[in-house]
Amino acid sequence: MKRHHLLLLLSFLCVLPLCLLNVWLRGFEARTAVHSSGNGDSNVTVLLWHWPFGVSLSLEGDVCWDFYRVPGCRLVNQHSMFPSADVVVFHNRELIQGIQKLPLDLPRPQGQRWAWMSLEAPANNGNLKLFANIFNMTITYRRDADVTIPYGKLQPKDAQEVVELVVEDAHLNKSSLVCWVVSNYRSKHKRSQVFKELSAIVPVKVYGRWTETPLLSNALLPSISSCYFYLAFENSMAKDYISEKLWRNAYQGGAVPVVMGPPLADYKAVAPPHSYIHVDDFASVKDLGTYLQQVAEDKKRYGAYFTWRNRWKVKLYTDWRERLCQICTRYSTLPQHKVYTDLQAWIDNINT
Template identity: 35%
Template structure:
């Protein structure tokens, strides 16, 4: 949890436009005045790309999708045709359990009681259970029930057995969407925030109230205004703004969701609240975002955003890095299934048990 987030629990708990929060909670030094030139930045912690490759000699494997995430059944992809992953058979037919090489279990469904774990009776000794979860630890209950049951983990964490984040940078001509060139013209809107899950106790709500005392923040989603007709998506909306509040609902290692990547894709500078700055720098150049912990106060952050809007050349310091990069945002959930199946195929004959799922994921 960041410096600012740890100190905002007592802030006002009301909805947009109804209240203010008193005091300043930032204690980190102001470090955003000077930016690093993009020299030597390497793309760290990237998952292995899904791409067409020659067929291997490894035998075909069957991956059983035990639970469709959140109970929403979707057609299963053809991994070879869609992602170039050969030797994988996906099925959601529970009758395949006795001979499946792997079983993919979505945490939320078994934790909520909407689905049961696969039966231990009749489980083949070679079968691997894969724990799938894309929620933060704050929203991942009942981990203790699953200790010693799984063989592989799959999540947004870079130290997962199977790592696939919400988004990641690639070379511009790689397997991703090229990022637009930065514009030297200021956009009409200053700061936007799209939020649907408004929880008064969250640090991001306290931060919003603080920031809105000093600058205009346009709030959209179920907790604010509807996204205007004709714009069609969050990304299209954010293209009209210089800055976007990419505020996570909780602060944990590597928990960096589509909120950040929507801002990057839209060409806005993300203002982030989540894990520490160093964690973000594993996925982005240091000048590509503004971290709330960089400032001594919310007022100082607000002044800096206004300064950037009035100084396009300085604003370009946050955007120039985009040249040469593309963005990959894995499709939920078909790409996850094929990635898991590829990992299963690569680990044939090797099995370990995840003994401390709780300690690892909550670390």
């Protein structure tokens, strides 16, 4: 009997390590699957050659996974990592200003991709003809970029976040019909011309350095929230160029945006229906001003511009690390041997 028990004990002790090993292997496979899902490459190293505008952020730990749940993505900024980097990212502003230079003197590893990154409108990017036949990737707000990094986007609300709004309440605490925040005012800009015509028809409250009434960051959204409408006028009329003027100032400020920038189709592609008013929808600025007055006087019509908030919320992109992590979600799907022979033409949307 004792011999039988001893044999059972020995058998159990022999099998136990195998069971434990099997459990460990399964757990390891699961963790590996999580970290390699989404891009097909479990290890993509992205080297940021210089920080945009000279403002550096911490890259300690697994930034992409810990903060943004992007797996298999390693962000580094040490130039010594150049030989092993899969992607090297260059921010355009510093290149154009001569603050940084492309490492053209270094032997470029086979298969390494160089990425051009900018959130500026074409008019503010400088002479990009200098960069012909250099870059393999574009990272910008354009929807047809290799990696699209918009200023903001819509996200569906979670079930617990969905609250049916009383549209008539959108009228509450409004004291100004139209407001605008502008610092870079140039009379030749189309937005300045529209503003001049509109302000002759309806009252427009203007904030910003141009009128010597700048708003502190903590006063921006509260000030806009007191307005029925906000002039989300872009300083450049460029494909897909829809900046924080829409996503943060108007949507998060709680005013209906009156937009001017890219064509109406570009707004329709990214913004909720009946959440904005496009200048191009009106035969004249006078017609636009009349419409704004009529809508502001009708609680139901005005409130209808906020019904999208029942199901959607706005996500802003403000952290360059989050933008860089998006490279890894696209890396395996991008052409390996793509080269921008004429980056300037692509940015200017010529023959694209």
